[in-house]
Amino acid sequence: MTEWTKLNEAITEWFTVVQQKLRTSDQKPLEIKQKSDRTDLVTNVDQEIEAYFVKQIKTTFPDSKILGEEGDKDNGLTTYPGLVWVIDPVDGTMNYVKQRDHFASMLAVYENGHEKLGYILDVTANKLYWGGPECGVYCNDEKLAPPKDLPLSEGLLDISGRMLVEDYCHVKKAVKASLGIRVYGSAGLGFIHVLTGKTLGYLSHLHPWDYAAGKILAHVQGLVVETIDGRPFDMLSSNDVLVATKNAEKDILKQLDRPNV
Amino acid sequence: MTEWTKLNEAITEWFTVVQQKLRTSDQKPLEIKQKSDRTDLVTNVDQEIEAYFVKQIKTTFPDSKILGEEGDKDNGLTTYPGLVWVIDPVDGTMNYVKQRDHFASMLAVYENGHEKLGYILDVTANKLYWGGPECGVYCNDEKLAPPKDLPLSEGLLDISGRMLVEDYCHVKKAVKASLGIRVYGSAGLGFIHVLTGKTLGYLSHLHPWDYAAGKILAHVQGLVVETIDGRPFDMLSSNDVLVATKNAEKDILKQLDRPNV
Numbered sequence: 204m205t206e207w208t209k210l211n212e213a214i215t216e217w218f219t220v221v222q223q224k225l226r227t228s229d230q231k232p233l234e235i236k237q238k239s240d241r242t243d244l245v246t247n248v249d250q251e252i253e254a255y256f257v258k259q260i261k262t263t264f265p266d267s268k269i270l271g272e273e274g275d276k277d278n279g280l281t282t283y284p285g286l287v288w289v290i291d292p293v294d295g296t297m298n299y300v301k302q303r304d305h306f307a308s309m310l311a312v313y314e315n316g317h318e319k320l321g322y323i324l325d326v327t328a329n330k331l332y333w334g335g336p337e338c339g340v341y342c343n344d345e346k347l348a349p350p351k352d353l354p355l356s357e358g359l360l361d362i363s364g365r366m367l368v369e370d371y372c373h374v375k376k377a378v379k380a381s382l383g384i385r386v387y388g389s390a391g392l393g394f395i396h397v398l399t400g401k402t403l404g405y406l407s408h409l410h411p412w413d414y415a416a417g418k419i420l421a422h423v424q425g426l427v428v429e430t431i432d433g434r435p436f437d438m439l440s441s442n443d444v445l446v447a448t449k450n451a452e453k454d455i456l457k458q459l460d461r462p463n464v
Numbered sequence: 465m466t467e468w469t470k471l472n473e474a475i476t477e478w479f480t481v482v483q484q485k486l487r488t489s490d491q492k493p494l495e496i497k498q499k500s501d502r503t504d505l506v507t508n509v510d511q512e513i514e515a516y517f518v519k520q521i522k523t524t525f526p527d528s529k530i531l532g533e534e535g536d537k538d539n540g541l542t543t544y545p546g547l548v549w550v551i552d553p554v555d556g557t558m559n560y561v562k563q564r565d566h567f568a569s570m571l572a573v574y575e576n577g578h579e580k581l582g583y584i585l586d587v588t589a590n591k592l593y594w595g596g597p598e599c600g601v602y603c604n605d606e607k608l609a610p611p612k613d614l615p616l617s618e619g620l621l622d623i624s625g626r627m628l629v630e631d632y633c634h635v636k637k638a639v640k641a642s643l644g645i646r647v648y649g650s651a652g653l654g655f656i657h658v659l660t661g662k663t664l665g666y667l668s669h670l671h672p673w674d675y676a677a678g679k680i681l682a683h684v685q686g687l688v689v690e691t692i693d694g695r696p697f698d699m700l701s702s703n704d705v706l707v708a709t710k711n712a713e714k715d716i717l718k719q720l721d722r723p724n725v
Contacts, residue, residue, distance in 0.1 A: 241643070242643055242644055297620070297643060297644060298620075301619055301620055301643065301662065301663075302620075302657075302662040302663075304662060305646075358562055359558070359559075359562055359563075359649070364639070364644050364645040364646070364647075365644075367628060367629070367645070368628070368636050368639055368640070368645070375629050378625070378629055379629070382502070382503055382558060382562070383503055383558060383625050383626075383649060384625040384628075384629070384647055385566075385625070385647050385648065385649055386625075386645055386646050386647040387646065387648075388620070388644060388646055396563075401562065401563040401565060402562075402563075
């Protein structure tokens with residue numbers, strides 16, 4: 204097993220560089236391209252940050268496999284007996300493009316199929332949420348206490364705008380049982396808000412790079428992370444993912460009309 | 465007419481104190497009470513901040529009338545031939561209670577029925593958005609350029625969670641014509657995001673203290689602020705308020721099924 208401290212030392216240094224790159228990118232015009240549709244964007248900055256991470260990983264930990272949002276994908280990812288890295292260079296690209304705010308940069312490390320370390324950088328706040336089962340969860344240098352295990356009736360719920368508008372699985376029923384909804388448009392911020400108790404749950408259709416880091420941190424903090432159709436996570440495709448406090452999770456699932464359950 | 469500089473000098477000093485009060489309140493437990501329902505809250509901090517503003521106003525500008533969210537209300541507000549102040553001590557109280565984040569403090573000054581000065585303090589960011597027709601709009605010391613007049617198809621829309629869940633006036637049609645929705649749960653932040661071009665529009669059911677400051681700033685920046693039923697603003701009751709770029713406003717109204725229009 205790789206020492207987590209050795210990994211963390213390198214990764215923390217990369218995130219210092221990434222924070223700097225993403226803040227100074229404010230001043231430059233972006234090259235923006237559409238991916239699957241007009242709301243699914245990629246910019247030159249997404250690609251540059253991913254290339255930076257890939258280069259650092261391949262240099263520092265050459266026996267690694269990589270899955271990146273912007274196209275880096277090794278074979279044999281799910282069966283690889285070593286380090287597997289999942290990169291989301293800019294999470295919440297629409298917010299990044301339209302707001303230069305409310306976005307994140309994320310990295311997750313798995314070893315021999317197990318959760319090792321997760322990193323979510325809130326760029327505007329310059330706060331790096333990071334940790335793993337061997338070390339606990341931190342915001343920058345400060346250890347985070349696990350959030351209170353509150354029921355849905357005592358807090359806010361973060362749901363993807365698309366699920367809300369389509370009333371996917373009758374999510375509105377869960378919303379009505381909560382104190383209200385928030386929609387921030389970034390999976391990284393969605394996970395951060397549940398980790399810090401600002402919301403009790405976050406529900407969205409996510410790709411592996413959207414949830415890989417958050418899942419590790421959430422597990423360490425005693426939160427539930429699951430697909431709402433009850434299937435195992437598939438690291439090679441997208442899933443309807445719920446992260447929530449244990450009590451809120453029970454309440455939310457009671458309200459949802461879930462597929463195949 | 466009162467010199468805007470004289471008003472601004474005093475108000476800016478009050479907001480320095482309010483920023484400090486709201487940040488240090490993080491460490492104290494809150495006394496929370498329900499107002500109209502379980503999602504409509506007031507805390508001892510809301511009341512303390514309002515009392516602070518009222519005291520400063522009455523001391524510095526004794527010939528003033530005041531309308532405050534937490535109960536301060538003079539008679540003859542709409543007809544008063546002098547300074548009228550509208551106070552929202554903590555805007556986004558649910559966020560303040562549950563997140564200690566994503567909330568604002570707001571103050572508006574009208575003179576002889578005319579818009580004079582508006583102030584929105586984003587406490588987490590420690591940014592005061594302020595200005596009026598005589599001086600322009602600033603974020604702290606930096607003058608803000610007006611946001612680009614983009615159409616709805618080129619940006620994000622902020623809608624109150626309740627309107628979205630109820631599909632009020634078919635707001636979903638407007639959402640689908642945009643690049644997506646965001647729900648932040650604070651009118652102050654809602655106005656700030658449109659003022660800074662982070663969203664193209666904000667739509668919510670608002671009380672006068674929720675929109676009084678934002679309306680002044682939005683008008684200076686060339687944005688449209690209106691009730692969606694087309695009636696004049698009623699400073700003594702609540703309204704369905706839309707603030708948007710001119711182009712987005714046209715696009716949004718085309719999609720909405722508005723009452724009495």
